[in-house]
Amino acid sequence: xxxxxxxxxxxxxxxxxxxxxxxxxxxxxxxxxxxxxxxxxxxxxxxxxxxxxxxxxxxxxxxxxxxxxxxxxxxxxxxxxxxxxxxxxxxxxxxxxxxxxxxxxxxxxxxxxxxxxxxxxxxxxxxxxxxxxxxxxxxxxxxxxxxxxxxxxxxxxxxxxxxxxxxxxxxxxxxxxxxxxxxxxxxxxxxxxxxxxxxxxxxxxxxxxxxxxxxxxxxxxxxxxxxxxxxxxxxxxxxxxxxxxxxxxxxxxxxxxxxxxxxxxxxxxxxxxxxxxxxxxxxxxxxxxx
Amino acid sequence: xxxxxxxxxxxxxxxxxxxxxxxxxxxxxxxxxxxxxxxxxxxxxxxxxxxxxxxxxxxxxxxxxxxxxxxxxxxxxxxxxxxxxxxxxxxxxxxxxxxxxxxxxxxxxxxxxxxxxxxxxxxxxxxxxxxxxxxxxxxxxxxxxxxxxxxxxxxxxxxxxxxxxxxxxxxxxxxxxxxxxxxxxxxxxxxxxxxxxxxxxxxxxxxxxxxxxxxxxxxxxxxxxxxxxxxxxxxxxxxxxxxxxxxxxxxxxxxxxxxxxxxxxxxxxxxxxxxxxxxxxxxxxxxxxxxxxxxxxxxxxxxxxxxxxxxxxxxxxx
Amino acid sequence: xxxxxxxxxxxxxxxxxxxxxxxxxxxxxxxxxxxxxxxxxxxxxxxxxxxxxxxxxxxxxxxxxxxxxxxxxxxxxxxxxxxxxxxxxxxxxxxxxxxxxxxxxxxxxxxxxxxxxxxxxxxxxxxxxxxxxxxxxxxxxxxxxxxxxxxxxxxxxxxxxxxxxxxxxxxxxxxxxxxxxxxxxxxxxxxxxxxxxxxxxxxxxxxxxxxxxxxxxxxxxxxxxxxxxxxxxxxxxxxxxxxxxxxxxxxxxxxxxxxxx
Numbered sequence: 001x002x003x004x005x006x007x008x009x010x011x012x013x014x015x016x017x018x019x020x021x022x023x024x025x026x027x028x029x030x031x032x033x034x035x036x037x038x039x040x041x042x043x044x045x046x047x048x049x050x051x052x053x054x055x056x057x058x059x060x061x062x063x064x065x066x067x068x069x070x071x072x073x074x075x076x077x078x079x080x081x082x083x084x085x086x087x088x089x090x091x092x093x094x095x096x097x098x099x100x101x102x103x104x105x106x107x108x109x110x111x112x113x114x115x116x117x118x119x120x121x122x123x124x125x126x127x128x129x130x131x132x133x134x135x136x137x138x139x140x141x142x143x144x145x146x147x148x149x150x151x152x153x154x155x156x157x158x159x160x161x162x163x164x165x166x167x168x169x170x171x172x173x174x175x176x177x178x179x180x181x182x183x184x185x186x187x188x189x190x191x192x193x194x195x196x197x198x199x200x201x202x203x204x205x206x207x208x209x210x211x212x213x214x215x216x217x218x219x220x221x222x223x224x225x226x227x228x229x230x231x232x233x234x235x236x237x238x239x240x241x242x243x244x245x246x247x248x249x250x251x252x253x254x255x256x257x258x259x260x261x262x263x264x265x266x267x268x269x270x271x272x273x274x275x276x277x278x279x280x281x282x283x284x285x286x287x288x289x290x
Numbered sequence: 291x292x293x294x295x296x297x298x299x300x301x302x303x304x305x306x307x308x309x310x311x312x313x314x315x316x317x318x319x320x321x322x323x324x325x326x327x328x329x330x331x332x333x334x335x336x337x338x339x340x341x342x343x344x345x346x347x348x349x350x351x352x353x354x355x356x357x358x359x360x361x362x363x364x365x366x367x368x369x370x371x372x373x374x375x376x377x378x379x380x381x382x383x384x385x386x387x388x389x390x391x392x393x394x395x396x397x398x399x400x401x402x403x404x405x406x407x408x409x410x411x412x413x414x415x416x417x418x419x420x421x422x423x424x425x426x427x428x429x430x431x432x433x434x435x436x437x438x439x440x441x442x443x444x445x446x447x448x449x450x451x452x453x454x455x456x457x458x459x460x461x462x463x464x465x466x467x468x469x470x471x472x473x474x475x476x477x478x479x480x481x482x483x484x485x486x487x488x489x490x491x492x493x494x495x496x497x498x499x500x501x502x503x504x505x506x507x508x509x510x511x512x513x514x515x516x517x518x519x520x521x522x523x524x525x526x527x528x529x530x531x532x533x534x535x536x537x538x539x540x541x542x543x544x545x546x547x548x549x550x551x552x553x554x555x556x557x558x559x560x561x562x563x564x565x566x567x568x569x570x571x572x573x574x575x576x577x578x579x580x581x582x583x584x585x586x587x588x589x590x591x592x593x594x595x596x597x598x599x600x601x602x603x604x605x606x607x608x
Numbered sequence: 609x610x611x612x613x614x615x616x617x618x619x620x621x622x623x624x625x626x627x628x629x630x631x632x633x634x635x636x637x638x639x640x641x642x643x644x645x646x647x648x649x650x651x652x653x654x655x656x657x658x659x660x661x662x663x664x665x666x667x668x669x670x671x672x673x674x675x676x677x678x679x680x681x682x683x684x685x686x687x688x689x690x691x692x693x694x695x696x697x698x699x700x701x702x703x704x705x706x707x708x709x710x711x712x713x714x715x716x717x718x719x720x721x722x723x724x725x726x727x728x729x730x731x732x733x734x735x736x737x738x739x740x741x742x743x744x745x746x747x748x749x750x751x752x753x754x755x756x757x758x759x760x761x762x763x764x765x766x767x768x769x770x771x772x773x774x775x776x777x778x779x780x781x782x783x784x785x786x787x788x789x790x791x792x793x794x795x796x797x798x799x800x801x802x803x804x805x806x807x808x809x810x811x812x813x814x815x816x817x818x819x820x821x822x823x824x825x826x827x828x829x830x831x832x833x834x835x836x837x838x839x840x841x842x843x844x845x846x847x848x849x850x851x852x853x854x855x856x857x858x859x860x861x862x863x864x865x866x867x868x869x
Contacts, residue, residue, distance in 0.1 A: 091400065093545065093592055096541065096585075096588045101581060103577050103581035263415060267408035267412055270408055471723055472723050475722035475729050476736070479712070486700060487697070492679065492681045492684075493684060494712050494776060495681050495685055496681055497681050
C-alpha cells in the first residue's frame with residue numbers, strides 16, 4: 001500500500017507539470033487553433049533563466065519573476081514573428097513552424113547559456129515529508145499547488161473577466177468575435193504571453209526536482225501535448241485531468257512494469273484513447289458542415 | 291513533341307545524379323550525395339502521403355528503423371542475405387503500417403500527428419531498450435551488402451563511397467519513377483481527390499479509408515528501404531534512425547522543398563542534408579539555423595521552395 | 609415503380625429538429641425539386657440521402673434496397689451521385705482531372721499496376737480521360753480542360769461539379785443549387801443539361817432557388833419549411849398553394865391577411 005501511495009504521489013507531481021504544459025497548449029489552441037510544439041521550450045526557459053539569474057547573484061524569487069517575464073516576452077515574439085504571419089497556413093506548415101521555433105529556441109539557449117545540466121535550490125528545503133508510509137518532497141507540493149492555482153486563476157479569468165470572455169469568444173468564432181469589436185490580434189498576443197508564462201512557471205517549480213538543461217523542452221512538449229489530447233484538445237479541465245492521469249499512469253508503469261517503458265505506456269494509452277474516443281475525455285463532438 | 295512532366299522530372303533527376311560527380315573534389319562529396327539520395331527516397335514516400343493524400347505522419351522514422359534493423363538483425367539471426375533482409379524489412383514495415391494505419395488514419399490533423407508520433411516513439415523505444423537484441427542506444431553492426439564485390443568481379447571497380455552514391459542514386463530514381471507513375475494514375479487521382487475534399491471524394495466513390503491506408507503503406511515501404519540503405523552503407527546503426535528528430539527532419543525536408551512535387555521534396559532533402567555538413571564549422575549554430583530555415587520557408591514560401599520559386603518565375607514571365 | 613424512395617426521414621442537431629418526417633419518391637427520369645426558405649433543411653436532407661449525415665429516423669430506399677446510413681462511397685457504387693451547395697472542387701487539380709476523378713469507380717484497379725504504370729493502368733486512365741473530355745464538352749467546359757480548377761468562375765465550377773457527378777453514370781443525381789452564381793445564359797444551359805440527363809432515364813433531385821427554373825423543369829415539387837414537408841405536388845399546384853406562399857413570404861403575408869380579416 002505505501003508503495004502504491006508513493007507511485008501515486010510521484011505521479012501526481014509529474015502529472016502537475018504535464019498539466020501546466022497542457023494548459024499552455026490549451027490557451028494557445030483556443031485562441032488560434034495552433035498546437036504550439038514550442039510549449040516545452042517555455043518550461044525549459046523558465047528553469048534555465050532562473051538558474052542563470054540566480055547564479056548571477058539575484059535572489060531566487062526575483063530570478064524566477066524575471067524568468068517568467070522574459071519567457072512571456074519570448075512567447076509574444078513567437079506569436080508576432082512566426083504565428084501571425086502564417087495565419088491560414090495548413091496544419092502541416094504550422095506544425096513545422098512551431099517545431100522549427102522549438103529547435104531554434106533550443107539552439108539559441110545552448111548558445112546564450114550552455115549545454116550543462118542545472119539545478120537551483122528547492123523553495124522549502126529538501127527534507128521529505130512522510131504521508132502514510134510514503135514520502136513527498138516539499139517542492140512537489142509547490143508544483144501541485146502551482147498547477148491548481150494556475151487552473152483556478154484561468155477558470156476565474158475565463159469566466160469572470162471581460163477579456164477572458166473575449167478570448168473564449170475568439171476561440172468559438174474568430175470572425176464573429178471581430179464583428180463584435182474584439183481585437184483578436186490582442187487576444188492572440190495575450191494568449192501566447194499567458195501560455196509562455198505558465199510554461200515558465202512550471203519550469204521554475206519543477207527544476208529543483210527534475211533539473212533542467214537546454215534540451216528538456218521537446219519531451220515535455222510531447223507529454224503535455226499528449227495530456228492535452230487525452231483530456232480533449234482545447235478544454236482546460238481536460239488539460240488538468242489529462243496531465244494528472246498521464247503522470248500517474250507513467251509512475252505506475254515505471255513502478256509495476258518497467259521504468260524503461262514508462263514513456264511507452266503513456267503513448268499506448270493515448271493511442272487507445274484516441275481510437276476509442278477521438279475527441280479525448282472532455283472534447284466536443286463535431287459535425288463537418290458540407 | 292513536348293515532354294511530359296514525368297519524363298522531365300526523371301531526366302533532371304538522373305542528369306543531376308550522373309553529372310554532379312564531375313564537380314566532386316573529394317570522395318567525401320560522394321558520401322554526402324548518397325546521404326541525400328537515401329533521405330530523398332524516404333521523403334519521396336512522404337510526398338505520396340503528405341503531398342498526394344494530405345495526411346501527416348510524425349512517426350515515419352519508425353519505419354526507417356524497422357528497415358535498418360532488419361538489415362542488421364535478419365542476416366545474423368535468420369541467415370538471410372542483407373538484400374533479402376531489406377526486402378523482409380520492407381514487407382514487415384508494410385504489414386505494420388497496414389495494422390497501425392487502419393486505426394490511426396481515422397484521425398485528422400493534430401490528432402493524426404500525435405498518434406503517428408506516438409507510434410514512431412514506441413518503435414525507437416523498443417530499439418533502444420531491447421539491448422540484448424539491438425545493442426541498445428550504442429547501436430549494432432550491419433553486414434556488408436556484397437554487391438560491390440560482384441561488380442568488381444565483372445570489371446566495374448568502384449570505391450565504397452562511389453558505389454553507394456551510384457546505388458542509392460539508382461534506387462532514388464526508381465522510387466521517383468514509381469511515385470510519378472502513381473501521381474498520374476487512378477490511385478494517385480483518388481489520393482489527390484481525398485486531399486482536395488474528402489466528402490466530394492466519397493461521393494464519387496472513393497473509399498477514403500482504404501486509399502489513405504494505401505498511401506500510408508506505400509510511404510512506409512519507402513521509409514523502410516531508405517532505412518535499409520542507410521544501415522547498409524554505414525555498416526552500423528543506432529536507434530536514432532527511428533527517433534523523433536529523424537521523423538521531423540523527414541517531414542521538414544518534404545514540406546521544405548514542396549510536398550506536392552517529387553523533385554521539390556528531393557531538393558528539400560538535399561538542402562537539409564547538406565546544411566549540417568556545411569555548418570560543421572559552426573557546429574553550435576546548427577540547431578539555430580535548422581529552426582530558422584524551417585520557420586522562414588513555411589512562413590514565406592508556404593507551398594515549399596520549388597513550387598514557390600516556379601510560381602514566381604511563371605508570374606514574371608507572364 | 610419508384611427508383612428512390614424517402615420515408616419519414618429526420619435528424620436532430622443538438623436537440624434541435626433540423627429535418628423531421630420527410631418523405632417522397634422519384635421515378636426513373638423524373639425531376640423532383642425540393643424548395644423552401646433558407647434554413648428549411650434542404651441541404652441537410654441531401655446530406656442524409658447521400659450518406660454524408662446519418663439520419664436519426666426514417667429510411668432511404670434505392671431501387672427496392674434499404675440504403676439508409678450507407679456511406680457515400682458505397683452509395684456511389686449503387687448509382688447515387690451528387691453536387692454540393694458550397695463547392696467541393698479538388699482545387700489543386702486541373703479541370704480535366706476533376707472530371708476524370710469522377711470516373712473513379714470505372715477506372716480503379718490494382719495499385720501495383722498504377723505504381724508501375726502497366727498498360728492496364730494506362731488504358732484505364734485513357735478511357736476515363738476520353739469520357740471526361742466528352743463530359744466537359746457537354747457542360748461547356750471543354751476549352752478549360754487544362755486550366756487549374758481554382759481559376760474557374762463560380763458558375764463554371766458548378767458545372768464542373770455536374771460533369772464530375774455525371775462521370776459516375778448515376779441512376780440518381782442530387783443537384784444542390786446547380787444554377788447559383790450563374791448568369792441567365794448559363795442558367796438556361798444548365799436547365800437544358802438537366803432536362804437532357806433526365807430524358808436519358810436519370811432521376812434528378814434538385815435544390816434550387818431560381819423559381820423560374822424550378823417551375824419550368826420539375827415534374828414534381830416538395831416544399832420544406834422548418835425541416836418539415838408542408839406541401840408537394842405539380843408545379844402549377846404548388847405555386848397556388850397558400851401554405852407555400854405563406855412560408856415564403858412569412859410573417860409579412862400573415863400580417864396582411866390579419867389586416868384584411
